[in-house]
Amino acid sequence: MATAEMEQRWIGKFQENLGIIRKVAGWTTQELADELGVARQTVSNLETGKSPMTKLQYLALRTVFNTEIAGSENRDLAKVIKTLVDDPIEQELAPSASAVSSDEGASETADANIHMNRVANALEQTSNSRAAKPKRSISMTMQALAVITGALASGTAAGLLTYLIFPGGKSGK
Structure with a gap:
């Protein structure tokens, strides 16, 4: 399949x-x-x-x-x-x-x-x-998901990952 x-x-x-x-x-x-x-x-x-x-x-x-x-x-x-x-x-x-x-x-x-x-x-x-359970806010998770999705959709994922891995701008080349 x-x-x-x-x-x-x-x-x-x-x-x-x-x-x-x-x-x-x-x-x-x-x-x-x-x-x-x-x-x-x-x-x-x-x-x-x-x-x-x-x-x-x-x-x-x-x-x-x-x-x-x-x-x-x-x-x-x-x-x-x-x-x-x-x-x-x-x-x-x-x-x-x-x-x-x-x-x-x-x-x-x-x-x-x-x-x-x-x-x-x-x-x-x-x-x-179903006892009353306090709700935990997951807005941070949704914000992270939105950033990741936006980065992937716009094609900037590679640039973002490079920045996160090499914040000084040097990739070791």
Whole structure:
């Protein structure tokens, strides 16, 4: 399977579950939008599927959620992302013999049931453990991500890295 196709599957699976992931993180649509530096409507459109998620949006969202997991040790959030996004994609990459079905209609129904069970289990696991946790600001992370993304997009990454590695301006040549 081509790399671009696999990336699209990851992005699609993440977008499909974005609303659930955001809720497990304990954020409103506006709070997530603020963390990303976008309008609330952008997050809403991604959650409803009105707008397709770009690779850059996917990377930014994964960074935000990974920072939340690391900063607040939100294990429930990590479990939900693993259960709803990572595990299904990994299973697609290495399907077992028992998962292969000759009847596509039955396979699609089974996949839908598995997905709904995963969603229900993930929400059930988190509903009891959603104690009030203090929010940690991850704006520094988002600022760093914005700088890195901007540098990569503008082609100045090499210059920035050279400056950081050799601040005196001498590269040793």
